[in-house]
Structure formats: structure tokens, C-alpha cells
Amino acid sequence: TTTTAFLGLGAMGFPMAGHLARAAQASGGRALVWNRSPEKAQAHAERYGSQAVDLAGCAAADVLLTCLPTSAQVDEVIGALEAQLRPGTLWVDCTSGHPDAAGAQRERLFARGVTFLDAPVSGGTGGAEAGTLTVMLGGEAAEVEQARPHLAFAGKAVHVGGPGTGFAVKAINNVLLAVNLWAAGEGLAALARSGVNVRAALEVINASSGRSNASENLIGQRVVSREFPVTFALGLLAKDAGIALDVVESVRGSAPLLAQTLGLYRAAAQIIGAGEDHTAALRLIEQMNGQEIA
Ligand code: NDP
Secondary structure, three states, X not given: OOEEEEEOOOOOHHXXXXXXXXHHHHHOOEEEEEOOOHHHHHHHXXXXXXXXXXXXXXXXXXXXXXXXXXXXXXXXHHHHHHHHOOOOOEEEEOOOOOHHHHHHHHXXXXXXXXXXXEOOEEOHHHHHHHOOXXXXXXXXXXXXXXXXXXXXXXXXXXXXXXXXXXXXXXXXXXXXXXXXXXXXXXXXXXXHHOOOOHHHHHHHHOOOOOOOHHHHHHHHHHHHOOXXXXXXXXXXXXXXXXXXXXXXXXXXXXXXXXXXXHHHXXXXXXXXXXXXXXXXXXXXXXXXXXXXXX
């Protein structure tokens, strides 16, 4: 039987680790959980029957999974844990991390006989709860096959290439989310100013060629509703856009639209607040236009 340890029980990690706990109960394995603020691990154990442990306790696991804000926090946790890690351990990092960090993390853990895979996810907190996340895996084929049985939170898991490519694909996916969200916001603000009902405009766009996840789900549920529920922080999306531009720069690519988008989200994170929901970026468009998107 397998022991997993999930480190980082945030908006994503908490429900993701819940699926590992259910899988462990079904297979007779163990699911350990750790969080920097230990009360979340305690709450997880009560809710899902996982086992809350201290950081050192995670070294007992065969498979470690992390879901932390950025690669910098993953580095901290690797540093605190590496002396205790056992050879043969698999480390699956579900953070939306940085491709450059993946190489160094891999080497550092390889020296301990530990395999590191980048395995960021998409699908939001709803996908994490439903167990339908898309996972993008970067690493060697054999390592990816080793990880697959432990992705109990996934609806789809795709091996996208070598180390770091999972992080790269995730960053580009998210900057596309940022582009679509921003562009739809600008267009709808103009329509609202011209007196068009925003919900009627969305109904048309969502049955037409301009639709996106932003128009189909995010704007109606979060912006027009004025709810802006914080499930994915604006600061994290700005961080992802920054990684995407680093990916562009690493190949000396030309991506002026993506660069513009990064600038806009950095500004929105400053002005609206990094801790607000990512859809609250459209509050900046509302200020720019003197017009609510509602
Ligand atoms: P949250 O802010 O909700 O959770 C962050 C987690 O990281 C918490 O468990 C927090 O612990 C922990 N943490 C923060 N700093 C440290 C540190 N220095 N050492 C140890 N633990 C730390 O983030 P999300 O769950 O939203 O996001 C996690 C990752 O997943 C990010 O990379 C994000 O971009 C990505 N992601 C998010 C999605 C979403 O919809 N939210 C969707 C897909 C990917 P504590 O409880 O103690 O603060």
C-alpha cells in the first residue's frame, strides 16, 4: 500500500488532498496532510479522515504532493525536508511554478534519490472539489507513469514534455485566461455604456464566436453578480502572467499582447488588491470607463 503526503492545504490543496484521502480509504493506503498553519490540517483530518502530521512526518510518504503559491515556497519546504527524505520517494509539485525553478528542484532532489515532477493543475476550486482537474505533467515518461495512479483529483492528466514544461504550459494557459477575461471586460464595459443589457450581451456572445470561459462562466457568476468570490487570487494570476512572459523571453519570443496583459494585471493587483479574486481585475476596467459591468 502507498502512503501519500499532501503539503499545502489552501483553496486548491484542501479539496485535492480530500481525493487522496478517499483513494487511500478505498485502497487501504494512508493519506498524510501538512499545512503551515496546522489548524487546516486538523480540519482536513476531521473532514476527510486524512492524518495530520508535522513537516518531518511527511518524509514517511512514498509520494509527496505540494500545492503552494509559488516555486519560492516549494524551495523553502524542500529545504526544510530534504535531509529526511528517503531514496525512491516521488515528489509531485502541483504548484503553478516556474519552469526555471523546476530544473534546480529536480537536481536538488535527485541528489537524495527523490524524483521531482512538475504537475500544475487547472480547473479552479470547483474542479478540485469535483476531482476533475486537468494536470499538466513535465518529466520523463517513466516518472509520469509512476505519478499517474496518485492523481486522484484529476479528470485529465497529460504528459506535455520534459522537466519544467508542465509549469510552462500552465503559465501560458493562465495568461490566456487573463487575456480572455480582460478583453471580455473591455468589450462589455463599452456595451454597458451604450445601454446594452450585459446579461443579454453575454447570452449572445456565449452562443457566438467570441465566447470563452470568461464570458461563459466567470463574468456572469462573479462580475455581473457583483459577488467576486475569492477562489483564485488576482495576485496569483498576475504571478502566472509573469511566468508566461519569462517563458516567452527564454526563447526570445515576440508576444506583445501577452506583455500588455501582464502590465494590466500587475496594475490591477496593485490598485484593486492582490488578495481579491482574479475577476476583480475588471473593477479596474470599470474605473477606467466609469461604468459597472452589470
Ligand atoms: P492559497 O493562497 O489558497 O493557499 C496557499 C497555501 O500555501 C496555503 O496552504 C498556505 O499555508 C501555503 N503557504 C503559503 N506560504 C507558505 C510557506 N512559506 N511555507 C509553507 N506553506 C505556505 O492558494 P491556492 O490554493 O489558490 O493556490 C495554490 C497554487 O495553485 C498556486 O500556485 C496557484 O497559482 C495554483 N492554482 C490555483 C487555482 C485556484 O483556482 N485557486 C487554480 C489552479 C492553480 P497557510 O494556510 O499557512 O497560509
